Amino acid sequence: MEYVGHVLVFVAIYVILAVSLDLLAGHTGMLSVAPAAFYGLGAYTSALLTVEAGASFLVALLAGMIVAGVLSLAVSLPSLRLVDEYFVIATFALQIVLFSLFNNWVSLTGGPMGIPGIPPPAIFGIRVTSRAGFLVMASLCAGLAYTVVWRLSTGPFGRALHAIREDEVFAKAAGKDTVRLKITAFAISVALAAMAGSLYAHYISYIDPSSFTVMESILIISMVILGGAGSLWGPLIGAIALVTLPEALRFLGLPSSVAANLRQVVYGALLLLVMLLRPRGLVGKYAFGQ
């Protein structure tokens, strides 16, 4: 049971990451390749504030979200007026820069040694130390992220985001302030990713840069594409599938050296199959690049 609970906590964390990226990439059509950088930013901000400054968990969590949202402006303000390709490149650069900071600013982040001893979350004096307690909290956060993305991707706001994705010129002619909408979608998306980072840090109690690499970003993007970008359930299904699948492979009884490689092979094959057979993902309505 402990093990299942552990996997479920990770499912909740990755659901947050996948649905938050989907708001941006699936619904607004802005592909960010830096979800892991903001995930890491949330984790490091929250860890440093609690470990070094003794801040409470909720303050640290919110601070992580705000720092991520503010940093998103540094990318979105200069790059959103330009064409979409620049946004991809700008987020890629940010991913590289943030990872380098986590890895090399040793005096602050501990470098490759990471930050140990991150306290478990305490909310209004109640310490969440049991796995069940943490699972409840992570699930509530995932529910919150899902609700935020659902509300922003349906109704008039979602209609405006979808218009930007399909034809930004038309959206402008229809009177939409597309720059403001894109900045907003990006800031909300990365704040949610930072929330996932904070949960992760306080759950595992130790973070190091290896959790926030480009590969991690690609894993999150894969979840969105596999499940179906721009759909309500797609990223949820993608996150569940890509978190539980490697765990299932564990039980095949393969030697660990084979299992680790097999996992990569299965990922690759799965993505390839989805791209070939269902370019819109398992339940999606929208294919990238169409």
Next chain:
Amino acid sequence: MGISHSRTLRCEKLNKCFDGVTALQAFTLALPRCGIVAIIGPNGAGKTTLLNVVTGFLRPDSGLCLLDDRDITRAPPHRIVRMGLARTFQDLRLIRLISVLENVMLARPNQRGDKLWAALTRTGVRNEERRNQQNAMRLLDFVGLAGKAEEPAGELSYGEQKLLTLACCLATEARILLLDEPIAGVHPELARQILGLLENLRDSGKLIVFIEHDLAAVREIADRVIVMDEGRIIADGSPSDVLNRPEIMEAYVA
């Protein structure tokens, strides 16, 4: 020049160059408050560039655009729409995946639901959506697409999509509509219907400015014809005057 406050849209000495090719040359124009104004001229005369500059999609190299004496030269497109100047595009621009109705609803002005906080809390958004839906249905009824409200916009015929772009333009509640070739490539019967709609809109007090190659249509509905060539106005007057001048027609046909 006349009295300035009787004018709605004015362009003053607009210049625009693309890599050495002049699209607008000291272009100066003042339009009346309502009526139907046709802009004609050979390909490359600068007609669409004029539309793009006036609606904020292109920045002129120099010169001014004024709407009710307010400078809109550097305003972004969405602000110009809100100030009452809407447009359609020559290449049909629509959101093809969503329904005809939703395309029109998208263009409704000042939506509370466009704001982050209202979208998250959904306060007042449902009522606003209902109002916008009713309004959009009225507009679809006006252009004759009410029966296809629920269809994806991409499934409409070419002519119907032109009607839909007109409905979207009206949904913005703009007083001035700039239409880029509203009947080009449309079945003659539908073209008649569109021209009728434009006359209706003029009678309700709107200013319609449209770019058109079909001179019969221009002769039929325009109150004023502006002929452009090489980024300038070479003739400006009533259809009967301008379209009967042989030297103008020569320049146009050549």
